[in-house]
Structure formats: C-alpha cells, structure tokens
Amino acid sequence: MSYPAKEILRNFFSVVAGVISALAIIIPIRLVGGLLSFSDAAIPKTQAIISTLLLIAVPVAGCILGGYTTVKVSTSKDIIHAIITGMVLTFLYAWINDFEFDWQYPDTGIVYFGFIPVVMIGGIIGVRKKRTMSNNHSSPPGTP
Secondary structure (H helix, E strand, O other): OOOOOHHHHHHHHHHHHHHHHHHHHHHHHHHHHHHOOOOOOOOOHHHHHHHHHHHHHHHHEEEEEEHHHHHHHHHHHHHHHHHEEEEEHHHHHHHOOOOOOOOOOOOHHHHHHHHHHHHHHHHEEEEEHHHHHHHOOOOOOOOO
C-alpha cells in the first residue's frame, strides 16, 4: 500500500510542527528561568523555587503541546508520529548537552528517557480529541 505524496508531506510536517511548537514554548521560558536562577548574587528562596519549577514544568508542557500538535496535524498513524517527535526532541536535548551521560550525576540521563513518554501523553490527548471530533460530525443514531 503506497501513500500519496501529499499525505507523506503532511505527516512529515506534522512532526516538524510538533517539534517547533514544543521548542517555541521551551526555549524562551527556559532562558528566563535560567536567568532567574543562575545569577552571581544571592537570590531569595521564592525566586529559586519559581525558577526551578519553570525549568522543570515548561519542558513538560512543551512536550505535551508538541505531541498534541503532531497528532492533530498528522493524517494517519498518529502515535508513531508522536513517538518520532519525542525521539527528535530527545536527540536535540542530547545534542545540546554534547551527548553526555554521567553516571555520577544521572539527572541529565534521566531526562533523556523522559521526553518520549511525556510527548506520548500529548499524543494520546490529541488522539482522543480527534476521535471525539470525528464522532461529533457523524450523523445521529437512527438516521440513514
């Protein structure tokens, strides 16, 4: 079974759209959170807590949005495209960190394994939303 070229391009661009939407959320807010937490002066405890929450919660929200966007744009095999989006985001994160995995400080390595499941949460939300939208446009029961 062969796919038409238009469907292949749309599925490819669904992954690109998911990655770009995730990065559009992650990059600016991580920069602000980094500027808040990594200053030379002593920072208040509340500012440290807020910046830590930003540095943790924003990638999670960005990955969920990326998976959701990928599924909403793709035409078929939605979960596969969400997994590919998660793998691309994992690769980009590993590339930024020079592919390091330090056994003494495994927090960076743990993050490598966290992208795909979080993107899958957004993908599952998108699949459910897609199904409810397609069910809403069907004819009511009892009509031909």
